[in-house]
Amino acid sequence: MSDQSDSESRKLLGRLRDAMASDIAGQARLDRITQLIAGSMGTEVCSIYLFRDPETLELCATQGLNKEAVHQTRMRLGEGLVGRVARRGQVVNTADAPSSKGFRYMPETGEEIYSSFLGVPIQRLGEKLGVLVVQSKQAREYSEDEVYALEVVAMVLAEMTELGAFTGEGAALSARHQQSVMVRGTTGQEGAAEGHVWLHEPRVVVTNPIADDPHRERERLHQAVEELRVGVDKMLAASAGGDKEHLQVLEAYRMFANSKGWMRRMEEDIARGLSAEAAVEKEQSTARARMEQVQDAYLRERLSDLDDLSNRMLRILTGQGAETGAEMPDDPILIARNIGPAELLEYGRKLKGIVLEDGSVGSHAAIVARALAIPLVVHAGRITTEALNGDHIMVDGDQGLVHLRPDDTVVSAFREKIAMQAQAQERYASIKDKPAETLCGKVINLHMNAGLMADLPSLEGSGAEGVGLFRTELQFLVRNQMPKRTELVEIYARVMDAAKGKRVVFRTLDIGSDKVLPYMKPNDEPNPALGWRAIRVGLDKPGVMRMQLQALLRAAGGRPLTIMFPFVAQFDEYTQARAEVDKAIAREEKLGHVLPEKIEIGAMLETPSLAFSPPKFFREVDFLSIGGNDLKQFFFAADRENERVRRRYDTLNVSFLTFIERIVERCAETDTPLSFCGEDAGRPIEALCLAAIGLRTLSMRPASIGPVKSLLRRSNLDEVRKIISDARHRGDQSVRPAVMEWLRQQG
Numbered sequence: 001m002s003d004q005s006d007s008e009s010r011k012l013l014g015r016l017r018d019a020m021a022s023d024i025a026g027q028a029r030l031d032r033i034t035q036l037i038a039g040s041m042g043t044e045v046c047s048i049y050l051f052r053d054p055e056t057l058e059l060c061a062t063q064g065l066n067k068e069a070v071h072q073t074r075m076r077l078g079e080g081l082v083g084r085v086a087r088r089g090q091v092v093n094t095a096d097a098p099s100s101k102g103f104r105y106m107p108e109t110g111e112e113i114y115s116s117f118l119g120v121p122i123q124r125l126g127e128k129l130g131v132l133v134v135q136s137k138q139a140r141e142y143s144e145d146e147v148y149a150l151e152v153v154a155m156v157l158a159e160m161t162e163l164g165a166f167t168g169e170g171a172a173l174s175a176r177h178q179q180s181v182m183v184r185g186t187t188g189q190e191g192a193a194e195g196h197v198w199l200h201e202p203r204v205v206v207t208n209p210i211a212d213d214p215h216r217e218r219e220r221l222h223q224a225v226e227e228l229r230v231g232v233d234k235m236l237a238a239s240a241g242g243d244k245e246h247l248q249v250l251e252a253y254r255m256f257a258n259s260k261g262w263m264r265r266m267e268e269d270i271a272r273g274l275s276a277e278a279a280v281e282k283e284q285s286t287a288r289a290r291m292e293q294v295q296d297a298y299l300r301e302r303l304s305d306l307d308d309l310s311n312r313m314l315r316i317l318t319g320q321g322a323e324t325g326a327e328m329p330d331d332p333i334l335i336a337r338n339i340g341p342a343e344l345l346e347y348g349r350k351l352k353g354i355v356l357e358d359g360s361v362g363s364h365a366a367i368v369a370r371a372l373a374i375p376l377v378v379h380a381g382r383i384t385t386e387a388l389n390g391d392h393i394m395v396d397g398d399q400g401l402v403h404l405r406p407d408d409t410v411v412s413a414f415r416e417k418i419a420m421q422a423q424a425q426e427r428y429a430s431i432k433d434k435p436a437e438t439l440c441g442k443v444i445n446l447h448m449n450a451g452l453m454a455d456l457p458s459l460e461g462s463g464a465e466g467v468g469l470f471r472t473e474l475q476f477l478v479r480n481q482m483p484k485r486t487e488l489v490e491i492y493a494r495v496m497d498a499a500k501g502k503r504v505v506f507r508t509l510d511i512g513s514d515k516v517l518p519y520m521k522p523n524d525e526p527n528p529a530l531g532w533r534a535i536r537v538g539l540d541k542p543g544v545m546r547m548q549l550q551a552l553l554r555a556a557g558g559r560p561l562t563i564m565f566p567f568v569a570q571f572d573e574y575t576q577a578r579a580e581v582d583k584a585i586a587r588e589e590k591l592g593h594v595l596p597e598k599i600e601i602g603a604m605l606e607t608p609s610l611a612f613s614p615p616k617f618f619r620e621v622d623f624l625s626i627g628g629n630d631l632k633q634f635f636f637a638a639d640r641e642n643e644r645v646r647r648r649y650d651t652l653n654v655s656f657l658t659f660i661e662r663i664v665e666r667c668a669e670t671d672t673p674l675s676f677c678g679e680d681a682g683r684p685i686e687a688l689c690l691a692a693i694g695l696r697t698l699s700m701r702p703a704s705i706g707p708v709k710s711l712l713r714r715s716n717l718d719e720v721r722k723i724i725s726d727a728r729h730r731g732d733q734s735v736r737p738a739v740m741e742w743l744r745q746q747g
């Protein structure tokens with residue numbers, strides 16, 4: 001690259017900046033820019049295409065093509081050479097455009113007379129904004145220098161677009177980030193919410209992409225790299241060098257800060273007239289576009305490290321950190337690419353909704369969102385690039401939909417939905433203190449599932465009679481290190497305090513399978529759901545289980561205590577676990593601690609094998625609880641975490657109901673108290689059928705108690721029982737259609 005082309009490039013950028021600063025309207029500004037670029041590059045044509053919507057490009061300004069075509073010529077993503085540049089986010093440079101693959105003739109533009117074509121993407125951090133094109137009559141390929149110069153200009157255009165330079169009065173293009181957008185994701189937690197966007201990581205805005213003094217910018221760049229290094233060192237010192245995530249940042253930093261390629265490219269960008277931050281962003285955009293193309297997992301990871309590093313550099317250079325001065329709205333809907341459980345807990349209940357671009361249904365963040373009963377949508381593609389702080393937003397957790405800057409019709413339809421939900425909530429509130437008594441006089445005990453302190457206020461609000469399942473592993477999952485026994489004592493005591501004498505069933509640690517503790521060495525197992533998990537870990541490596549049992553006994557401080565062991569598959573696992581409790585009791589007694597006035601020790605029935613264990617097992621356990629989530633996955637051999645199969649089999653499948661009914665009968669024979677605590681207990685129709693086949697205690701998410709109770713109070717279980725038995729005799733696969741029909745008849 002020559003000094004001459006550098007100074008030519010700086011001159012052009014200087015003129016672009018003048019065009020920006022002048023107070024001409026958006027369209028005139030675009031026209032002026034195409035003129036300047038064509039003049040500076042010595043090409044007959046310069047055109048700017050911008051996205052009208054995510055699939056359509058529109059010719060928005062041109063020097064050289066037919067002016068009438070402006071705002072008329074449109075093409076779909078991938079269509080023609082322009083569409084190809086946009087789709088791949090890569091340069092197309094050809095001496096003979098008309099015979100290039102994908103060329104599309106647009107008669108209205110008069111472009112067939114131009115032979116050579118150079119198109120570069122206008123993109124900002126992986127967000128496609130448009131395409132910048134130059135064309136000439138002379139058949140020639142543009143030089144590397146020219147390509148580079150055009151890329152730098154495209155970068156500046158991207159920033160200008162982001163800043164809204166081409167919108168407003170006189171512009172035919174409505175501003176990005178003003179149009180309404182609907183994003184389809186996946187349900188993480190049901191419920192509807194309306195509010196305003198609060199970005200977990202605010203977008204960094206580069207307001208000065210062009211700089212006059214390359215020496216100064218180079219210096220700023222080097223200073224920022226140095227600051228980054230100091231920051232990484234500090235971070236490492238603070239985490240005593242052990243934190244995996246911090247080590248990854250360090251490694252990425254070492255790799256890229258020492259990488260001549262990355263620094264050299266940014267220095268070249270600066271020599272061409274970009275500011276230091278614009279140079280960082282330009283390379284970051286290129287890396288993001290590459291990330292979309294590469295399949296190789298290792299390479300993708302490195303590109304994502306570079307992305308993270310670039311973000312840190314941008315924050316240093318622009319001074320825009322976590323503190324952007326923006327104020328959190330009163331009704332915040334949190335938007336993030338991903339978020340850790342601890343960070344989410346910090347926001348707490350003030351959030352009205354949560355939308356994650358990545359995330360997953362089983363993620364820890366989702367567990368926390370559920371505990372807080374905040375509507376959550378995960379896998380909401382592009383939401384972090386589409387949303388701006390303060391945008392009006394509606395989250396439909398039931399459908400997994402997000403309406404960003406919704407138009408009036410969406411707003412009124414959505415508000416109606418919220419109003420209906422509020423009405424239903426009122427109905428549920430009015431029966432909160434009434435029993436779940438059916439029309440035939442059967443009383444069903446409704447308890448709630450919990451696992452975090454954040455769950456506990458629901459105990460009062462939901463009308464639950466107690467906590468039927470306290471998943472103790474959640475306390476372990478949301479931390480970065482193993483909790484100490486004293487901490488556990490404190491937590492469990494607070495749980496019992498909050499329960500105010502209501503029964504809490506503490507389930508001992510259920511880790512393994514989908515629940516992996518971040519601070520424990522992961523076990524590579526061919527099939528984790530069938531692997532070393534729950535009670536199997538507890539019995540093989542009893543250290544943690546013993547600590548937990550001791551903490552529970554101490555936390556009870558003389559109050560009644562209920563303990564449940566997860567995933568018991570055969571009789572002797574329960575016997576051994578119970579022996580551990582006896583040992584812990586003896587130890588506590590010896591140490592002079594007060595013992596619980598009553599201890600109940602139960603087991604979860606989550607594997608079909610346990611349903612067929614000998615009667616003495618049923619007599620020995622103090623109670624059983626069906627873990628329907630696991631039991632169902634093993635009954636149908638369908639992984640509950642696998643999206644392809646998890647919804648394939650109906651809980652109301654007659655075989656499954658018959659199996660559960662058999663468990664109910666066996667418990668009745670031995671007078672063993674039985675409950676059901678899987679997710680299905682919280683689905684009204686499923687709950688109704690479970691009650692009809694004899695279950696008298698159901699434990700569910702707090703938010704489900706109202707709807708379940710409401711349906712139970714309006715139903716006659718004898719009738720439902722008859723429907724199930726008729727379906728069985730007819731040989732139906734599932735009783736759902738018959739039950740639904742009956743419900744319809746009931747109105």
Ligand code: PEP
Pocket residue numbers: 469471510606626627628629630631677678679
């Ligand atoms: C179950 O398996 O139904 C259950 C309640 O336990 P978890 O969902 O925690 O595995």
Ligand code: MG
Pocket residue numbers: 566606627629630
């Ligand atoms: Mg389970």
